[in-house]
Amino acid sequence: MTDDTNKPQPRASFGDDGFTVNSGYITLYAFDPYTGVYKGSWEGWVQIYSTEPAGSTRFAPPTANDGQVAVFDNVNKKWNVLESHIGQTVWRKADANAFQISKPGPLPADVVTVAPPALYGHWDDSTQQWIVDKAAVANALKQQALSVLSVARMQIYNNYGIFNEDTPDDCVAYIRALTAIAKGKDTTSTALPEAPADLNPS
Incomplete structure (x- = not known):
């Protein structure tokens, strides 16, 4: 029997019907x-x-x-x-989206506990690993290069072309590198080149 001596008094009791017999x-x-x-x-x-x-x-x-x-x-x-895996971060196999487990029980069959290595990957049940979609990565890099290239050309014109000044060599190299990625000629780069300091002279 539970010792309620050190607990607040009086103690309530329950009857067989599940209701209290006293307050x-x-x-x-x-x-x-x-x-x-x-x-x-x-x-x-x-x-x-x-x-x-x-x-x-x-x-x-x-x-x-x-x-x-x-x-x-x-x-x-x-x-x-x-x-229970409550609070654990998992990733959906279908879309690689992350979320936290909020309910008790085994992990759902459609999730994994391994983070995807890239934004453009899919889960392969046969090998139990994420497979990087290289074509999607390359296409995304092309789109980024096109966007940055447009801005870089405008900056070069505003900084040098409008004044009939020669474009610095590092800016020329930067534009060529971006163009190669944007046109798909550069198939080895996995990130855009770093912008040169001459692109934004102080």
């Missing part, structure tokens, strides 16, 4: 109303002829080990211990 304090164990996951306990006051407040029970949860949580079954009025 008083009782140890209540809270659980998440959506997932049933145990949230903690407190000493609550309950009135006579009433039941536990919503989202709580008078039954203590079982011990949960690492990687587990106690989950209350509100239909059958009992606790279960389930596998």
